[in-house]
Amino acid sequence: MTSQAVNDCVIYDVVVADDDDNVRRALAGLLGEHQGFALAGQAASGVEAAEICSSLKPHAALIDVMMPTGGCHAAAAIRKVSPATIIAAFTARADRRTHDELIGCGVAHVFVKGRSNDLAASLYRLVHERHQPG
């Protein structure tokens, strides 16, 4: 897990996971086109996401919560194989309880579908803060 910098912008490897092809494609495109991210991999399930993270040890993973294996399970699996990966969740659920559960499973931040005005920039800020403390 080494980050590189282009034009003073640190570039972080990111993995996206969503079982919906259209959402996964859109997330991959959005993050892949952001100057601060290099798209390292795409997964259609929590198990696949953990496998990719185990192999690539990306700086960040953005995971859907309602994949067949479940967001909490996926986050815990990623944490186990790649503890330094910053995990962000992407969910349709806006209630605090769901968010608390996800945070308890190792998710660093929860993005709510339809409420994430600039998802790529927000995720970048999160990952940069966590990987470049101080």
Add this chain to the structure above:
Amino acid sequence: MTDSALPKPLLTPVEAQLNLIAAERDRIAGELHDDSVQAMTAVSLQLQRLKARAEDPEHIALIQQTRDAADQAIERLRHMLFVLHPSSLEDDGLAVTLEIYMDTYVKPAGIAWSVQGDPQASFPVGVAALGFRLAREAVSNALRHASPNTISVKVAKANSELAIQIDDDGCGFETGTRTLKVGHLGLKHSRALALAARGSYQITSTVGQGTTVEISLPALESSS
């Protein structure tokens, strides 16, 4: 014979029917998420990509307006998912589910709220789902029509019944059918649902003094 080998108590016909309705609403909510919410989310994300590439200020503004519309649709769908069948009903029970609802949808309106109820009290899922539906409708009516400062909900299980009471300190209304406004037609529907489940639905309201809704539903399957 171990506990797990004991036969489950038989459901009454009404409870069985309510369970079927709850299962159907759960299925619809699942399909709404997997289909409509995901499709609108993909649209919203692709519009973010398009906006980043656009240079003409008019195009940028048009893309943003389109995206705002998509996000509003997602917001409405998300609300519908929760209202149709909150997954916490099975996992955490009725009182906790009502707390989640109040925290998510009442608190942002700046209205004080409370939910009292035994989180361990267990009801057949269909009865709990109908109880949630009727209580949520009553709270929603208070939010839309009564301008209350406080809404409180009490959930209790007594004598094989689920009892829910919703109190608000809003403006109240005349309960006579002649004065029911269009916005209150939901009350007639709620009462009809409760009666169809062999339950009861009572409204007490005085203009200027708030409203109390008392719901009672038979819940014979007991584990509390």
